Amino acid sequence: MNSLQRLISGLAIMLVVTPFAQAQSNYSMGAGDEVRMTVYGQPELTTEGQINTDGTLDVPLIGVVKVAGRSSGDAAKLIAERYQSGNFLKSAQVNLLVTKYRSQVVSILGKVNRPGMLVLEGSTSLTQAIAWAGGISDAGNERVILIRTDANGRQERREYNLQKQLESEASSNSVVWLQNGDTLYIPNADRFYVSGEVRTPGMYPLDRPLNVMQAIGVAGGPTARASDRSAKLYRKQADGSVKELKAKPDDKVLDGDVMVVQESLF
Template sequence: MVFQYYRQFRSWALGIAMLGALTQVQAQTGGSSASYRIGAGDEIRISVYGQPELTAETQVSADGMVMVPLLGNLPIAGSTSAAAALVAGRYEQGNVLKNAQVNLLVTKYRSQVVAILGKVNSPGKLVLEGPTSLTQALAWAGGIAANGSERLVLMRTAPDGRQERTEYDLQQLLNQEAEPLPTVWLRNGDTLYVPNAGRFYLNGEVHSPGMYSLDRPLNVRQALSAGGGPTARASESSVKVFRQQAGGSVQELRAKPDDRVLDGDVLVVKESLF
C-alpha cells in the first residue's frame, strides 16, 4: 500500500516537474532562432531593411546553400546571426548596398532532430527549435511511462564517430536547488532512451513481501520502506541481500541501510532472536 501511494505521488510530482519543463520548451520556440544553428532542410526568410524587393523565402539545400536575391547561392549553414552578417557583407562587398541591414528568420525548423525512445508516454522524433535540455525533451515526450526507469540514457555520436553513452538520474536533474548540476543540452542526432524499471524482491519479516519496481536509485532502508517496513519481529541489523553474479551464481551479502539496491536483488529480513 505504501509503495502504491509512492507510485501515485511519483507520477504526480514528476508530472508537475515535466509540465514546468514543457512550459519552458513552448516559451523558447518563439524567440530562439538567434542561437539556433541553421541546417539542411530548414526554411528561412531573408529581408533587408528599406529594400522590400530583396525579401526572399527559401529552403536550405543539402549542402547548406540558399539562393539570395542579386547574390546567387550562398553557404549559410550555421548560426542565424552569422548567416545574416554573411549576406549583409556580400551585399556591401559587391557594391549592391551600403550599410546593409539584413534580418534572417527561420520559419520552419527541420534540420536538428533528436530521437526519444523507450518507456516514455509519447516516443518519437523531436525537432529542436532552439536550445532544448534533456528534461524539456522528456516533457515533450509526455514524461516517463508507468513502467519506465528514472535512469535516463543519452546516446551521442562523438566527433571521431564513436557512440558515447551517458546515464543521468532524473531526480538529480530536476532537483537543482538541492544539488545544482550543469544543464544537459541536446544536440542534433542525439538519442534519449528510457529503459524499463528494474525489480527487487522483499522477503522475511517485512509487512508486504513481494516484488517491487526499481524505478529510481534506492538504498536498503528505502527498499524496506517500499514494503511497509520491517515487522515488530524483525531484526533490522540482520538484513541479507542475495545478488546474482555475471556467471549465474548467487552471492549472499550482509546489507547495510545505505547500501545501494541493484536490479534483481532479493532482500531478506531475518527474525529477531529476542
C-alpha cells in the same frame, strides 16, 4: 504528482513559453529548413526559400550563400556583408527568420510516455526533450542514456541521472544540450525484491536511491514476527553467481537485490 513529475511539468511549460527570438539566436540552421529573408528599405529583395541539400541559400542579386551551421543572425550578417562587398547596397540591414524547422532531429525512445522524433527548434536540453516526450513512464528508469555520433562516425554513450540533471539545470549548471542525430533512451526501471516477514512482500521499482531499511519500509515494514536483527540480502555478482550477504540497515540497495526478512526466534 511527485517532485520529479512536477519538475518535468515545469520544463514542459518552459518549452512553450521560451521566447521565439531566443530559440532562433541559438539554433544552427541546416538543409531542409525554410527561411524568410527581408532587407530594410528593400522590399523587392524579400524572399522565402528552403536551405539546399549542400547547405546553401539562394539569395537575390548575390546568388548562393553557405548558411548551414550558422544561426539566423550570423547568416543575416554574412548576407549583409555580401551585399555591401558586391556594391549592391551601401548599408544593408538583413533579417533572416527560420519559418519551418526540418534539419535537426532527436530520437526519444524507451520508457517515456510519448516516444518519437523531436525536431529541434533552438537550443534544447536533455531534460526539455524528456518533458516534450511526456516524461518518464511508470515503468521507466531515472537513468537517461544519450547516444551521440561524432564527426568520425563513432558512437558515444553517456548516462545521466534525470533527477540530478533537473536539479543541475535549475541552477543553470551543467546543462546537456542536444545535437542533431542524438538518441535518448530510457531503460526499464531497476527492481528489487522483498520477501519473508514483511507486510507486503513482492517486487518493487528502484526508482530512487534506497537503503535496506527504506526498502523494507516500501514493502510495508516488518511484521510482528520479524527479527529486528536478521535480514539476508542476495546480490548477483559480475560473474553471474549470487552472493548471500548479511544486510545492514544503511546498506545501499542495488538493481536485482533480493531481501529476506527472517522470523524472530523468540
